[in-house]
Amino acid sequence: MSDALTGPLTRLIGISKDFEATAPHILNDFTSQLFQINNFTACVPLIGIFSAGKSSLLNLWLGQNILPVDQAPTTALATELHYGEQQALVITLTDGTVREVHYAPQNALDVNNDATPEDQYACLTIPSTRLRDLHGLIPVDMPGVDSGIKRHVDAFYRYAERGAAFIVVVSAESGTLHASLAAVLHEIAFQPVPLLLVLTKCDKLTPESLDNVEEEISGRLSDLGCQPQIVVRASRNDRETADRLQDALLQLNIQDLKVIHFAGQIQSSASRLLDHITMLRKSSTLDPGTLDAQIYQYDRACQELNDTLARQKRRLSGTLRQNTMDKVSGDVHNALVKNLDVLYNCLMQGEDIFQTRTAAIISDVYRTSLNQALRVNLSDIVVNMQNEAVGENIDIGSILQNGSQTAVLVLETLATVSKGSRWYKLISTALAVTTSVINPIVELLIIFLPDIIKLFSDPQERKRELVKQNLQEKVFPEIRQRAREALAEILPEIELELIAGLEEEWRTRIEESRSALEHCREEKRQHEAEWLAQQDLWSAQINEVRDAIREIEQRQKSLAVHP
Known part of the structure; x- marks a missing residue:
């Protein structure tokens, strides 16, 4: 299915090519955005404190104990779950190189080994029908946000911006949000991305207590600006838990996630293109002498920018x-x-x-x-x-x-x-x-x-x-x-x-x-004789850019991710 952004973005690229000589950055931005949309990876990180049950939840969902669980901070690296015919684990290092691991670590000692300080994140390929049915959504098993280990903190911030949606995992036994989890949720609260809440260990509470806990945690998330779209209750060894989580994930439409992720960037670049064309049309009505005077003003602005910035840097150091x-x-x-x-x-x-x-x-x-x-x-x-x-x-x-x-x-x-x-x-x-x-x-x-x-x-x-x-x-x-x-x-x-x-x-x-x-x-x-024709062309292009912006805005409004 074609996504909602490719059409207007392709038209914007076509328009911006006419201004490559005067505004090459705008064309480069549009081209880069189209490349990113075509290669979009819809990561869905699971975030929660240590021992909230993130890895156990994913093991239950996958139907096999493949992710390590332990009584110590276990998930040292963010681990992306990909569908594949053969099981494999590949580690990406901080320099971009990769190394294949022949067996998955089984405990906290293995995964937090200090001998691998350059490891950045892991990709685990699994022949799972649940993963295959997600059609491009990639769950990410994340380290606990409260371990205090720098590698774990870095892992969260790697995916804070990349996350197309987030799953917040909270143990129902805790009764509320841990302070460390609330702190990191501040980092994603401003992003208009879907958020799912999974309450684990629900079998340890009475139905009435569980209702109260769900109300409390959902209220806390709303106060933080992270209203959950879906709430899933999970219990260990409950096969229906896996089905409920799968149904929740399938509600995340990857095409809608693209709009959420890229619409703002495209609108910003389109606004710059609109300003540039408007400047051209407005300036073309002036005589060459007036244009020379304005160009001189911009030359002076560029020359004095260095001096002004130098003064501001000195103020910063004081x-x-x-x-x-x-x-x-x-x-x-x-x-x-x-x-x-x-x-x-x-x-x-x-x-x-x-x-x-x-x-x-x-x-x-x-x-x-x-x-x-x-x-x-x-x-x-x-x-x-x-x-x-x-x-x-x-x-x-x-x-x-x-x-x-x-x-x-x-x-x-x-x-x-x-x-x-x-x-x-x-x-x-x-x-x-x-x-x-x-x-x-x-x-x-x-x-x-x-x-x-x-x-x-x-x-x-x-x-x-x-x-x-x-x-x-x-x-x-x-x-x-x-x-x-x-x-x-x-x-x-x-x-x-x-x-x-x-x-x-x-x-x-x-x-x-x-x-x-x-x-x-x-x-x-x-080209004095072509002046009127050029004016008409710029006016038409301005209208096209405005139409593209309106089209993207309408798509955004139809999603209404946050209440």
Whole structure:
């Protein structure tokens, strides 16, 4: 079945070929989008905390125990499940090379082997009729989001943007969403992709309790902006569970997933094409002298862009950077203090529980706070760039603002990959900051936990107050300082990455506008007699682009993925 995007996209490519000389980036973007649509891989990651039952669920669905399950963090690599006549397991390394594994690992020790640090993800081919009937949908067995292991965190972020849909797996026994799972769901909440909820271990609850748990978890997901389209109840050794999961997966139409995944990108490029043609038509009515003056203005804008960006970089290294470090580290400390009672209770249950809960709080607050601080800095830079912009006859401020939209989108989601892997590097950098803050928690516990344990023989109230005092006066300030030091080390790279992205966007837009003006000047001088015909052609092309945009918008509205 032909997808809904190929038609309008093919027409847009045909139109953009007429402007390859003045706006080659637009044609390249459309061509790349068509290639991606034709080679679309509809990955459906299963996300949940460790021991939620993701691998067991897939084993039940496949009808064979092929994915390892264990009493320790087991799924080290994201494992894509593909249909094939012969069973095979292939590991893709970080450099793009692959290696075939002759047997599937069976336990946590095998899959978390430190001898394979360059492994990135795995593809498991299985001759399963259930996989074959999905017609291109690829389930992905994911590591637990709460293990604290960097390889597991990297695995999630690899698929955060690639996921065409997500299956959230929650143990019904837990009764609610784990903090670590809620934190990662923030990363996909802004993406208009379908989300399925699977409640595992349902056989351990009464029907009434199960109804309450489903209502609680569905409500929490809705509050996060991740309203589940389908809820599946799963029980171990229940064959109907496999059928229910298969029915849910079959409701994910791969053609609709393409629209959800690519429509926004195509509309953005189509908007740029529309602006470019409009600029050509408008400019063609001007005399050559006026065009020369406008071209001069754009030349000046390009020349002064370097100086202005240099000034903004100096501002970033001064007050803005200091404010960012103060805000983020302060927010981390405040979040820990706010959750003091919760952390105390976790500490009483054991070091591992305290570590996991502390890591979840820090990770969530750190990413959110850094996101907000960078967005404020970016907005401040755009305002300053607009105030310093030259040119009385051109709207450089509008060009700067439009060119900032891609970067702003990245800051809002920290999960959007744009123009290859450029933004993935930014995301990985931000994750490295979080990881560098979370890892020292173990060291802090080694330092302070023995002193706290000594207090256990004291009366309960005194013990509680002394433990909380130790947390507030020793542990939390140390974490705050480590958070600040880690951010001070990596923040310059993050800021420069944002500036580089903005610079590329702004230069491209300015150059496209300048090229349009030069084209009009030459056309007007050499082909004055063809002016009216050219005007009609541009008007027709503008209408075609608008029709394509409307067609894609209508397709988006018909899906209505999120309520």
